[in-house]
Amino acid sequence: xxxxxxxxGTRSPPxxxxxxxxxxxxxxxxxxxVLSRATDERCLTLQRQGRIGFYVPASGxxxxxxxxxxxxxxxxxxxxxxxxxxxxxxxGVSLERLFDQFIGNSGDLSKGRQMPNHYGFREQRFVTxxxxxxxxxxxxxxxxIAARRKRDPIVTVTFFGDGAxxxxxxxxxxxxAGVYRAPTIFFCQNNQWAISLPREKQTRSATLAEKxxxxxxxxxxxxxxxxxxxxxxxxxxxxxxxxxQGPTLIEAQVYRFGPHSTSDDPHRYxxxxxxxxxxETDPVQRLKQRLSAAGQLDEPRDQMLWEAARGExxxxxxxxxxxxxxxxxxxxxxxxxRPTPRLEAERxxxxxxxxxxVVKP
Numbered sequence: 127x128x129x130x131x132x133x134x135g136t137r138s139p140p141x142x143x144x145x146x147x148x149x150x151x152x153x154x155x156x157x158x159x160v161l162s163r164a165t166d167e168r169c170l171t172l173q174r175q176g177r178i179g180f181y182v183p184a185s186g187x188x189x190x191x192x193x194x195x196x197x198x199x200x201x202x203x204x205x206x207x208x209x210x211x212x213x214x215x216x217x218g219v220s221l222e223r224l225f226d227q228f229i230g231n232s233g234d235l236s237k238g239r240q241m242p243n244h245y246g247f248r249e250q251r252f253v254t255x256x257x258x259x260x261x262x263x264x265x266x267x268x269x270x271i272a273a274r275r276k277r278d279p280i281v282t283v284t285f286f287g288d289g290a291x292x293x294x295x296x297x298x299x300x301x302x303a304g305v306y307r308a309p310t311i312f313f314c315q316n317n318q319w320a321i322s323l324p325r326e327k328q329t330r331s332a333t334l335a336e337k338x339x340x341x342x343x344x345x346x347x348x349x350x351x352x353x354x355x356x357x358x359x360x361x362x363x364x365x366x367x368x369x370x371q372g373p374t375l376i377e378a379q380v381y382r383f384g385p386h387s388t389s390d391d392p393h394r395y396x397x398x399x400x401x402x403x404x405x406e407t408d409p410v411q412r413l414k415q416r417l418s419a420a421g422q423l424d425e426p427r428d429q430m431l432w433e434a435a436r437g438e439x440x441x442x443x444x445x446x447x448x449x450x451x452x453x454x455x456x457x458x459x460x461x462x463x464r465p466t467p468r469l470e471a472e473r474x475x476x477x478x479x480x481x482x483x484v485v486k487p
Contacts, residue, residue, distance in 0.1 A: 146357070146358065147196065147354055149422055151196065152416070152422070153417060153422055155192050155216075155413070156414065156417060156423070158188075158215050159189065159409065159410050159413065160410065160432060161215055161435045161438065162191070162192070162211055163188060163435075164436050164438075164439050165211060165215075165221065165224075165439050166184060166211070168436070168439045169181040170384065172228075172443070174388075178228040178229060180241055180387065180388055181228070181242065181387065181388045182209045182386070182388075183382070183383075183385065183387075184211050184382070185383040185384050186317065186384075186404070186408070187209065187317060187378075187381075187382060187409070188409050189356060189409030189410075190212075190350035190351075190380050190409070191210055191211075191315075192215075192216045193353040193356030193357040193360065194283065194285075194357075195212070195213045195216035196216060196357055197356075197357045197360035197361040197364060198360065198364065200251070201278070201279075202281050203251045203253065203266070203269055203280065203282045204252045204253060204283055204285070205253050205262040205263070205269070205283065205284040205285070206252065206285045207262065207286050207287060207290070208243055208244055208255040208257065209285075209315070209382075210285050213252070214252055217252055218250055219245075219247050219250050221439060221442035222442040224442070225443050225447075226446050227240070227242065227243075228242045228446070229242075229449075230451075231446060231449040231450065233449045234452065235247065236254065238451075238452040239457075240254060244257065253265070259289060259293045260290040260293030260294070260296050261295055262284050262285075262295075263286060263290070263299035264295045264299040266284035266310050266312075267282070267284075267299045267302050267308045267310050267373075269282045270282040270303070270308040270309045270310040270367075270373075271308050273309070274308070274309055279368060280309070281310065281311055281364050281367045282310050283360075284312055285315065286312075286313075286314055287314065287316070288314065288315075288318065288325050288328065288334060289321065289323065289328070291334050291337060292329070299312070300337070300338060301341050303343070303373040304341035304342040304373065305341075305342075307371075307373070308367075308372070309370075309372075309373070310367065311360060311373065311374055312374070312375040313360070313376050313378065314334055314335070314375065314376065314377045314378065315380050316334055316377050316378065316379050316380065317380050317381055318380075318382075319386070319396065321390060322386075322392075322395040333377055335376065338373075338374070343373050343374060343375070344363075346375070346376050347377045347379065348376055348379070349379060350379050350380035350409075351379075351380060351412055352409075353409065356376075356378055380409075383401060383405060383408075414428060454485065455473065455476060455480075458473045
């Protein structure tokens with residue numbers, strides 16, 4: 127990785143990871159990162175075509191997400207923001223379920239009630255994302271303390287960006303976690319821009335990680351483009367949390383190559399030169415070079431991996447687009463554990479309108 131400063135923050139080489147991944151795990155991680163990047167490419171196009179309503183890309187942040195996910199137990203709970211598709215894929219969430227949510231069809235576990243790209247999967251212990259900035263931080267701390275009281279040997283991990291470190295929930299969450307030594311990992315993906323606000327206009331701190339010190343626990347800066355460095359930092363933080371040594375704030379220094387979301391135009395606030403500078407450390411290419419140097423990957427096989435990933439994306443999309451829409455009457459479900467008389471009456475009225483043809487199911 128090239129060291130040195132950019133207009134939006136410094137990139138510092140991390141210390142060596144305490145643990146490492148096996149060659150097979152590195153290759154599997156690369157496949158997940160390729161699948162995440164291929165999904166990003168397709169979803170940005172789909173949104174422009176009007177086939178999905180909204181998308182938040184993660185290109186440039188794949189190593190941070192996959193490296194973190196690999197260091198966790200399947201029993202640990204994830205409290206994401208809205209950019210953690212790499213985490214979801216690494217946890218075993220299928221692309222088809224993701225596309226069901228993007229489209230909001232009858233296969234969507236949230237029944238079309240969340241905006242696209244705000245998904246959750248109980249089986250993978252992946253809590254549904256919310257748009258308000260930082261709300262997941264305090265939720266993760268509360269869940270961690272609850273787990274400890276139940277004597278569950280797990281940690282909670284909450285993801286957020288550099289912008290969220292200026293939110294009330296960030297400071298409340300870190301303070302509470304520090305006081306009660308919650309087994310929580312705060313994973314900040316510092317991608318240098320809070321939508322259009324550069325990092326240096328948010329804080330005078332030299333790093334975001336050092337903000338943990340004010341709350342009485344460790345903050346660590348890690349190269350978020352290095353899969354093994356992230357894995358080592360998270361594995362170490364997890365071991366400390368389970369040993370009763372409290373939380374850790376990890377600042378993974380990354381860069382988002384694309385827009386903040388499909389509602390954003392990054393060309394209005396950053397230069398092509400800046401993007402090109404950071405693309406020199408593209409995490410996908412960086413891991414590819416590592417695997418190639420170790421003799422685990424060559425160009426033909428890499429091409430096959432990309433073709434397989436894009437094919438998987440296409441098949442998942444086709445399946446999701448074939449699935450019928452959510453039944454309109456489903457909006458009466460899940461309101462109360464036991465429907466109230468008023469709700470029953472409203473449903474009967476709705477059913478009558480359907481029978482009359484006034485409302486089409």
